[in-house]
Amino acid sequence: MYHFIINPKSSSGKGIRYWWTVKKELDRQNIEYTADMTHHEGHATELARKICLQYIGIKNIVVLGGDGTLNEVLNGIDNFDEVLLGYIPSGSSNDLARSLNIPKDPIKALSNILKPKKFVYLDYGEMFFKEKDLKSRKFGCSSGIGYDANVCVEVQSSELKKKLNRFGAGKLIYLAIAIKQVLGIDFLNATVIVDGIKKGTYKNVLLISGMIHPFEGGGLKMAPGADPADGKLSVCLVHGLSRILILLLLPTIIFGKHIHIKGVEYFKCSNIEIIADRKAAVHTDGETPAFSSHIAIRCVPRKIRMII
Numbered sequence: 230m231y232h233f234i235i236n237p238k239s240s241s242g243k244g245i246r247y248w249w250t251v252k253k254e255l256d257r258q259n260i261e262y263t264a265d266m267t268h269h270e271g272h273a274t275e276l277a278r279k280i281c282l283q284y285i286g287i288k289n290i291v292v293l294g295g296d297g298t299l300n301e302v303l304n305g306i307d308n309f310d311e312v313l314l315g316y317i318p319s320g321s322s323n324d325l326a327r328s329l330n331i332p333k334d335p336i337k338a339l340s341n342i343l344k345p346k347k348f349v350y351l352d353y354g355e356m357f358f359k360e361k362d363l364k365s366r367k368f369g370c371s372s373g374i375g376y377d378a379n380v381c382v383e384v385q386s387s388e389l390k391k392k393l394n395r396f397g398a399g400k401l402i403y404l405a406i407a408i409k410q411v412l413g414i415d416f417l418n419a420t421v422i423v424d425g426i427k428k429g430t431y432k433n434v435l436l437i438s439g440m441i442h443p444f445e446g447g448g449l450k451m452a453p454g455a456d457p458a459d460g461k462l463s464v465c466l467v468h469g470l471s472r473i474l475i476l477l478l479l480p481t482i483i484f485g486k487h488i489h490i491k492g493v494e495y496f497k498c499s500n501i502e503i504i505a506d507r508k509a510a511v512h513t514d515g516e517t518p519a520f521s522s523h524i525a526i527r528c529v530p531r532k533i534r535m536i537i
């Protein structure tokens with residue numbers, strides 16, 4: 230039995246169109262399944278939790294949506310040992326699918342799930358907030374504080390994204406907003422503690438990303454060489470750059486070349502703590518759950534069992 234969690238609105242309606250295609254194929258092959266559509270933010274978390282409580286033994290949960298929907302599902306799973314995850318990407322960014330080479334074609338992605346050739350055990354990340362009222366957030370692909378999270382905040386409320394999605398160009402919005410936001414950057418000052426040891430206090434921090442997979446923002450290679458099964462976060466810390474240098478830096482991220490630029494620190498670790506001088510936007514898989522001034526991010530090694 231397969232349990233499908235579908236975001237019909239992912240990539241401005243691509244989700245529902247992909248689901249019709251997938252459903253037809255499931256019915257044609259007489260596959261047993263349940264299907265739940267998400268109706269609002271946070272719903273995929275509730276649905277995943279419900280499936281985990283309702284069914285005994287290993288649960289085959291298949292997510293049809295974007296990175297944000299997959300993120301919500303991860304946050305609804307408490308016991309990863311009892312879940313086998315499949316993923317049919319229908320978002321606008323699809324950064325996790327890009328990293329794992331999951332087919333873009335929903336029928337090909339489905340047939341890999343129905344006749345699995347390969348399982349992988351993947352790390353996930355978890356972000357903790359020192360503010361008492363904020364719950365921790367798991368993430369599958371990327372996280373960050375500062376500029377990249379601010380871009381996500383603006384992308385999420387963007388009407389232009391919906392329009393561009395209709396032409397299959399939704400991810401262009403990340404680039405457009407990223408360039409626009411350079412003009413109004415509000416830098417942070419932050420103390421960074423890596424695996425329990427103080428690394429330093431940094432002025433004019435642009436962003437600090439904690440990555441499991443290489444990509445964020447629809448294919449930006451923030452963490453080249455990130456290995457989702459090495460039990461480590463790949464961290465990119467950018468500080469002390471002028472606005473002009475930041476504008477020059479942005480295109481280099483597409484190819485992952487930014488890590489060679491002065492002002493960019495790139496390293497791996499198990500956990501990182503960031504104490505900023507004020508609250509700033511954070512993101513987990515492009516979703517923006519909070520503004521925080523003090524976060525910790527850890528890597529939980531090889532917990533997600535996924536069909537690819």
Ligand SMILES: Nc1ncnc2c1ncn2[C@@H]1O[C@H](COP(=O)(O)OP(=O)(O)OP(=O)(O)O)[C@@H](O)[C@H]1O
Nearest residue numbers: 239240267268270294295296297298320321322323
């Ligand atoms: N029925 C719905 N109507 C509106 N929004 C929804 C619905 N179901 C889920 N959502 C919201 O959609 C967002 C996630 O979308 P998702 O990541 O699947 O697609 P995307 O944004 O197009 O892709 P990507 O994250 O890869 O860019 C989440 O914020 C989620 O809460």
